[in-house]
Amino acid sequence: MQTDRHLQSAGRAPGRSINYRRRAEIFRWLHRAVILAGSLAVMLVVLSPVAWLVSSSFQNEAEIVSVPPHWIPDQPTLKNFKAIFAATGDETVTYETRNKQDPASGDYIPSTAGNLLPAMANSFIVATLVVILNLLVGIPAAYAMAKIRFYGRNGSIYFILTTRVIPDIALVVPFFLVIKNLGLLDHILSLVITYLAITVPFTVFILIQYFEGLPDELDKAARVDGCSRFQSLTRVFLPLAMPSLVAVILFAFLTSWNEFLLALMFTQTAASQTLPIVLASFTSDFTISFSFINAAGLLAIVPPVIVAIVFERYIVSGLTAGAVKG
Amino acid sequence: MKNRFEGVIGRRDFLKTTAMAGAAALTMPGMKAFAAGNAINFQTWSAAVDLVKSHVAAFEKTSGLSVEYANSPWAQYRDAMVTKFVGTAPMDVMWVSDAWLPEWAEAGWISPVDEFDSLMAYNADAETFCTDSMTYKGRQYGLTYYTDFMGFIYDADKVAAAGFSAPPKSWDEVVEQSLVMKEKGISDFPMMLAMAKESWLIEFMSAMVFSHGGRFTNDEGGSIMQDEKNGALSALQWVVDAVNKHKVVSPGCVETGELSGLKAFASGNHAFALLPKYRLAMLNDPAQSQIAGRAKQALMPMGANGSHATVGWMRFHGMATQAAADKARADNAAKLIEWFGGKSDGAYTFQKLLFLDIGAGFGVKPLFEDADIRAKYNTYADVAIIQEQQALARKKDVVTPWFGDWNEVNGASWQSAILGNVSPADALKKSGEEWDDLKSQA
Numbered sequence: 001m002q003t004d005r006h007l008q009s010a011g012r013a014p015g016r017s018i019n020y021r022r023r024a025e026i027f028r029w030l031h032r033a034v035i036l037a038g039s040l041a042v043m044l045v046v047l048s049p050v051a052w053l054v055s056s057s058f059q060n061e062a063e064i065v066s067v068p069p070h071w072i073p074d075q076p077t078l079k080n081f082k083a084i085f086a087a088t089g090d091e092t093v094t095y096e097t098r099n100k101q102d103p104a105s106g107d108y109i110p111s112t113a114g115n116l117l118p119a120m121a122n123s124f125i126v127a128t129l130v131v132i133l134n135l136l137v138g139i140p141a142a143y144a145m146a147k148i149r150f151y152g153r154n155g156s157i158y159f160i161l162t163t164r165v166i167p168d169i170a171l172v173v174p175f176f177l178v179i180k181n182l183g184l185l186d187h188i189l190s191l192v193i194t195y196l197a198i199t200v201p202f203t204v205f206i207l208i209q210y211f212e213g214l215p216d217e218l219d220k221a222a223r224v225d226g227c228s229r230f231q232s233l234t235r236v237f238l239p240l241a242m243p244s245l246v247a248v249i250l251f252a253f254l255t256s257w258n259e260f261l262l263a264l265m266f267t268q269t270a271a272s273q274t275l276p277i278v279l280a281s282f283t284s285d286f287t288i289s290f291s292f293i294n295a296a297g298l299l300a301i302v303p304p305v306i307v308a309i310v311f312e313r314y315i316v317s318g319l320t321a322g323a324v325k326g
Numbered sequence: 327m328k329n330r331f332e333g334v335i336g337r338r339d340f341l342k343t344t345a346m347a348g349a350a351a352l353t354m355p356g357m358k359a360f361a362a363g364n365a366i367n368f369q370t371w372s373a374a375v376d377l378v379k380s381h382v383a384a385f386e387k388t389s390g391l392s393v394e395y396a397n398s399p400w401a402q403y404r405d406a407m408v409t410k411f412v413g414t415a416p417m418d419v420m421w422v423s424d425a426w427l428p429e430w431a432e433a434g435w436i437s438p439v440d441e442f443d444s445l446m447a448y449n450a451d452a453e454t455f456c457t458d459s460m461t462y463k464g465r466q467y468g469l470t471y472y473t474d475f476m477g478f479i480y481d482a483d484k485v486a487a488a489g490f491s492a493p494p495k496s497w498d499e500v501v502e503q504s505l506v507m508k509e510k511g512i513s514d515f516p517m518m519l520a521m522a523k524e525s526w527l528i529e530f531m532s533a534m535v536f537s538h539g540g541r542f543t544n545d546e547g548g549s550i551m552q553d554e555k556n557g558a559l560s561a562l563q564w565v566v567d568a569v570n571k572h573k574v575v576s577p578g579c580v581e582t583g584e585l586s587g588l589k590a591f592a593s594g595n596h597a598f599a600l601l602p603k604y605r606l607a608m609l610n611d612p613a614q615s616q617i618a619g620r621a622k623q624a625l626m627p628m629g630a631n632g633s634h635a636t637v638g639w640m641r642f643h644g645m646a647t648q649a650a651a652d653k654a655r656a657d658n659a660a661k662l663i664e665w666f667g668g669k670s671d672g673a674y675t676f677q678k679l680l681f682l683d684i685g686a687g688f689g690v691k692p693l694f695e696d697a698d699i700r701a702k703y704n705t706y707a708d709v710a711i712i713q714e715q716q717a718l719a720r721k722k723d724v725v726t727p728w729f730g731d732w733n734e735v736n737g738a739s740w741q742s743a744i745l746g747n748v749s750p751a752d753a754l755k756k757s758g759e760e761w762d763d764l765k766s767q768a
Contacts (some may be wrong), residue, residue, distance in 0.1 A: 062613055062615055063593075067594065098379070180415060265409050266398030268369070269396050277398065280372075280401065284371050284372045285373045290589065
């Protein structure tokens, strides 16, 4: 009776009890539905350009400008990919052997199409060298700064970080003069050297943060057990630092793979040009093919995607290395 | 415990070895660069690369000289070249856009070539606006190899479907035909204008202004763009009305660049477009365009007090000052410039092949009489209209050392007016004031 009065005062009909379990279940399903819808929306935004990249790379230039667009090609073609993989090397081009790029006869493939694979190779060599040298230089430097107390330690760390405050564009001319005086213009070593200047400070910073998070007692125990500094680093700290090393590898690789400005300034022939430069050159010819550029773009994203998949399980922990200290 | 690492190689030895390896690695490319020191260094942007290579190969075979050919993307070419000039990278001959001539000449990066009689002989064959565009302060800086103009292109089927027997001859007729097309549902925005802030914008604006009988500057280089009769007002007013009053041009035109506009026109979205003439070849290619066979060129429509005039532009081969300073290098550079910009083996081979391959325009009049060229043109265009329009092309009247700075302000002013934020008169007043200010500082 008292309950009925209470329900009446609350504006509900007496005798109707609320099924809290059912209500919770409905909310749970609603919650899941909202998350699912949100995820699908995000996936749509993120994956649509990639889907179009894939689809349009198998279309010819007329189909790619169809209205409405053809997400599934009506007449799929491998012409763009054939042009890339049919590169004939660097032999002398004559009037007879030149690529005429004649739009009136449907030949819209840029004459530099054959440069794509060599450019990918250059990018891969540069990125790999930068990664290796980053690790060779960054690991000992970070270990020393994190675990060895020496005069000027903090100053060194701040100095290294300060070098990254300067925008790359401000460094172009000084870098150019150095590279020219070294005789390295149009040589991939010019890129390796300058990319190291960009990536090593970040590498050292990330690794310092991670090494500092590892207890000093590990270092001391290793030394007591007879390890040298080098052995302490290689046998104790490196195995524990795998996530941060992966972050460093990814950062150095992707930075080198995508870098444009310095590559533009220091390279000028197919012998040294990297992928971003060759991709950009496809938009500067008289005949510009969106479908061909998309085919090239599709190939360009393959190596970074493979690297990301290989190191996927380390990526999140590596990228947050040093973000939170216990 | 003995350090295993130290047991194999000492720290000092390690440093010594790596330093020697580094020095060796750095020396090898330096030796390569030294060995290539006698070649003609030739820099272009990444266009018609195979044709350039083949023409370079023919030059090397004929002259016995060697050429170091390099290229970089067009969009970043100027920035890359400025860095190379400042860094004194080896440079002899390079492609130059008419828009950069005053800047590069004033900076002393390129030198006049008018002391080479062999090069000046070709002026007799060149279009007047080409020679004018290569001339700065009375000195000629190169020979052209590519010339083109802004063309008025229309979709013949859409014009016919709207019930018109001929394309518009005036900008008023463009509006009239466009309104009919809108009414009949042929196109939502029949006229395609690409007014995004990019390198093409000044060409689009100049074509509009010249055809309306206006100019940005007078013969003395003073600003007259704000002038109601002789300036740019009627042209900008037409664009503003087309977007906001008649709605025959999309307001999105302020974000549409030339390439996007071309692809939109190729997809059949529009009936009329201002586009570089050489795009006709692509537009009539079934493999690249949905309107293949229907893209035609008409003379540029006239404004109320205007004419069929349009804007022309050109690119030329220039000589680096570092090459001009050395007689032997300068002579070799002049030979390469003539090979590309003049005749090679008695014919304008490079300009002819550039046209036959990709439809790029040429700046020497005799090529219009070439049988191969006429035959090729007639496969996708009307050579008579092209020749007539090219004769009406005029050089841009704003190319000065301060062009880049002014162009930023002028582009923003036009866009503000198109979006209805300011009146066309106020927009051009601001452009004019900016011009006068920059000119007074120069």
